[in-house]
Amino acid sequence: MIHEEKKRTIWLAIILIVLGIGSMLFVTHNQLLYKQPLVQVVRVTNSARQKQKDNFDNVDHLTSQKLTVKVLNGKFKHQQLVLTNQFSDSGGLDQKYKIGDQVFVNLHQNSHQRLSGTISGYKRDGVLVFLVWLVVALLILIMRKKGSLAFLSVLLNGVVFFIAIQIDLSFQGEHVMLIFSVLSLLFATMTLLLVLGLNRQMLATLGATVIGTSIAMLISLAVFHLTHERGMFYESMQYVTQVPRPLFLAETLLGSLGAVMDESTDIVATLFELKSLDPNVSAKKLFLSGRKVGQTIMGPLVNVLFMIFMADTFTSSLLYIKNGNSWGYTFAMNMSLGTVQSLISGIGIVLAIPVASALAGLLLGKRVKA
Amino acid sequence: MSTITALGLVLLVVMILVGGKQGAKSFFSLILNFGFLFMAVILMAFHLPPLAVTLITGVVILAITIFMGEDNLVTAQTAFYASLIVLVVLVLLIIPVEHWAMVQGFGEEDSDDLEGMSILIGINFLKIAVTTTVLSTLGAIAEAAMAIAAGLAEIIQQHPQTVPKKLFKNGISIGEQIIGTTFNTLFFGFFGGFLALFIWFSGLHYTFGEVINNKIFVAELIMVLVSFVGVILTVPITAFVMGQRQRILLTGASK
Numbered sequence: 001m002i003h004e005e006k007k008r009t010i011w012l013a014i015i016l017i018v019l020g021i022g023s024m025l026f027v028t029h030n031q032l033l034y035k036q037p038l039v040q041v042v043r044v045t046n047s048a049r050q051k052q053k054d055n056f057d058n059v060d061h062l063t064s065q066k067l068t069v070k071v072l073n074g075k076f077k078h079q080q081l082v083l084t085n086q087f088s089d090s091g092g093l094d095q096k097y098k099i100g101d102q103v104f105v106n107l108h109q110n111s112h113q114r115l116s117g118t119i120s121g122y123k124r125d126g127v128l129v130f131l132v133w134l135v136v137a138l139l140i141l142i143m144r145k146k147g148s149l150a151f152l153s154v155l156l157n158g159v160v161f162f163i164a165i166q167i168d169l170s171f172q173g174e175h176v177m178l179i180f181s182v183l184s185l186l187f188a189t190m191t192l193l194l195v196l197g198l199n200r201q202m203l204a205t206l207g208a209t210v211i212g213t214s215i216a217m218l219i220s221l222a223v224f225h226l227t228h229e230r231g232m233f234y235e236s237m238q239y240v241t242q243v244p245r246p247l248f249l250a251e252t253l254l255g256s257l258g259a260v261m262d263e264s265t266d267i268v269a270t271l272f273e274l275k276s277l278d279p280n281v282s283a284k285k286l287f288l289s290g291r292k293v294g295q296t297i298m299g300p301l302v303n304v305l306f307m308i309f310m311a312d313t314f315t316s317s318l319l320y321i322k323n324g325n326s327w328g329y330t331f332a333m334n335m336s337l338g339t340v341q342s343l344i345s346g347i348g349i350v351l352a353i354p355v356a357s358a359l360a361g362l363l364l365g366k367r368v369k370a
Numbered sequence: 371m372s373t374i375t376a377l378g379l380v381l382l383v384v385m386i387l388v389g390g391k392q393g394a395k396s397f398f399s400l401i402l403n404f405g406f407l408f409m410a411v412i413l414m415a416f417h418l419p420p421l422a423v424t425l426i427t428g429v430v431i432l433a434i435t436i437f438m439g440e441d442n443l444v445t446a447q448t449a450f451y452a453s454l455i456v457l458v459v460l461v462l463l464i465i466p467v468e469h470w471a472m473v474q475g476f477g478e479e480d481s482d483d484l485e486g487m488s489i490l491i492g493i494n495f496l497k498i499a500v501t502t503t504v505l506s507t508l509g510a511i512a513e514a515a516m517a518i519a520a521g522l523a524e525i526i527q528q529h530p531q532t533v534p535k536k537l538f539k540n541g542i543s544i545g546e547q548i549i550g551t552t553f554n555t556l557f558f559g560f561f562g563g564f565l566a567l568f569i570w571f572s573g574l575h576y577t578f579g580e581v582i583n584n585k586i587f588v589a590e591l592i593m594v595l596v597s598f599v600g601v602i603l604t605v606p607i608t609a610f611v612m613g614q615r616q617r618i619l620l621t622g623a624s625k
Contacts, residue, residue, distance in 0.1 A: 033579070052490050054490055054491075058488060058492045088489075088490050090490055090495050091494065091496060092495045093489050121583060124471050124582070124584075125583055127471040127588060127592065128582060128591055131599070132595060135595055135598045135599055135602065138599060138602045138603070139549075139602055142602060143542065150550040150553045151553070153554065154557050157557055157558075161561055161568075166572065169573055180565075187558075195550050223380060226376065229373050231372035237566065238480070238483060238567070239567040239570045239586075241569055242566075247565065247566055247569075250565060251565045252562065253562070254562035255562025256558070257558045258556065259559065261555075262551040262552065291388065294388065294389075295388070295390070295392045296392070296439070296440065297513075297517075298393070298396055299395065299396030299399055299400075299435070300439045303403060303439075303509040303512065303513070304555060305509070305555075306403060306509060307505060307509035307510075308597075310404070310407055311502050311503075311505040312506070312590075314407075314410075314411060315475065315502060318491075318498060319489070319491065321412070322493065327408075335408075336374060339374055339404075346381045346400070347377070350381070350389070351388075354388055
């Protein structure tokens with residue numbers, strides 16, 4: 001019996017490794033799928049490093065590279081040409097190329113049939129394929145069916161996310177909050193249906209998620225109003241192509257959704273289990289137990305989101321400080337929005353605890369007759 | 371009063387109302403984590419080696435999150451040791467991945483924000499990319515490790531003679547229960563923040579090929595996937611650490 005299982009695990013591992021090698025071979029040889037010309041570096045000559053100093057006394061070095069490359073696809077396939085590249089020690093906007101690197105380029109041919117080109121970007125799809133493979137392989141090896149289901153639900157959410165963005169764009173950025181509120185409801189319903197199935201437990205969890213998140217958003221909007229959004233710099237938001245404020249709120253709403261669901265699921269599941277162990281448990285006892293479960297998970301959960309929101313601001317914060325800005329200004333322009341996001345999510349996570357406990361308590365508890 | 375202060379006060383009040391003393395501790399751990407994160411930025415600005423700063427900050431943040439979030443010492447210690455092992459494994463994964471992906475620093479889409487700034491600051495952004503990725507996963511690792519350790523501690527409390535092998539199996543099955551919701555926490559946590567970027571990509575009609583090779587997109591997706599790997603690895607590693615602890619206890623008791 002145990003022997004059988006070991007055998008199966010080994011087979012599974014072999015299949016996964018073969019799959020991994022296959023997909024890596026595919027992704028390193030998929031140039032034909034790209035319309036943009038791809039080249040591979042075959043020879044590199046570096047010039048001497050040149051010292052650079054900026055207004056803030058930051059010392060860096062610049063190096064020029066001559067790259068002999070071979071075209072991998074398109075009508076110039078197999079032709080060779082020489083590209084130039086410049087990289088710095090810090091590499092914030094540039095990078096050093098080495099032999100074997102695959103690079104996207106723009107090619108031009110002049111009247112004398114001479115081919116020239118400029119670098120447009122490094123090919124990065126291989127890393128993603130490798131990491132996706134690693135996640136899937138680990139999930140299947142360690143957690144089999146449940147693990148695969150978890151990944152499936154993430155993929156499904158990804159698809160809905162993509163569709164929502166198309167909808168948002170088709171409204172030209174109007175009604176952002178409405179679109180993403182409806183979307184959040186859809187996300188929550190879909191995810192919980194997948195995890196729990198359609199039953200009272202799922203409805204209680206969904207209720208707690210929706211009510212907890214809504215109250216947190218309403219409180220936050222009230223605070224925004226009362227404090228006139230002092231210290232919030234929407235202009236520091238990155239990649240904004242639409243009105244920033246609703247976009248920020250939508251980001252916050254979506255960002256906290258998963259964590260609030262996570263927590264509500266835990267609380268409601270524990271209370272349902274308590275009920276099955278003791279069918280006569282009172283609503284009040286259930287409520288208090290739910291609160292106890294919530295107390296232990298809320299701290300770590302708030303920290304999960306906090307680290308995600310803040311880690312993203314690390315690079316630009318460093319750049320601000322090295323550009324002679326004060327700590328306060330650096331915080332304001334890089335971290336203030338992330339902090340607000342963490343705080344609002346935190347409020348949602350905390351408020352979902354009494355809501356989930358109360359809902360499950362009302363649903364399951366025996367009313368004690370006075 | 372600024373919005374951040376006001377929201378912070380609201381969070382403090384609801385945390386205390388709902389969580390009592392534990393709530394106050396959770397709030398305090400958030401403040402401490404922020405402090406250490408900001409200090410890491412400052413230390414790196416002073417050209418301290420990024421990897422060393424990352425590891426030290428990582429250990430400190432894990433310790434704060436775990437020991438201030440959990441009263442049961444068995445659970446907290448096990449979760450802490452397990453998350454340290456995961457941290458080391460992840461750093462060993464992240465360093466080659468970041469060197470392979472070359473997603474350090476900024477992308478073309480950042481050029482508006484970078485206007486008038488000096489990018490040549492003499493600090494290797496590749497190392498900073500490693501830091502960013504490590505830091506973004508810490509919360510998730512701590513949370514998963516605590517959940518598994520707490521579940522196993524309860525099993526040990528009810529059945530003190532559970533053998534390590536059985537404990538490991540129990541740990542995996544607890545992991546199966548939490549992995550779905552944890553993935554969703556991470557998915558929404560990260561993707562919520564990328565909303566603006568994705569709207570940018572779609573609005574400017576990036577092709578699929580452009581998106582999956584885009585510096586910023588790949589950088590962000592690496593963070594998500596590495597976090598997934600971190601959480602998955604946390605499950606067996608925490609179960610293993612708890613098993614070792616139990617082994618020592620059992621052999622100690624039988625002597």
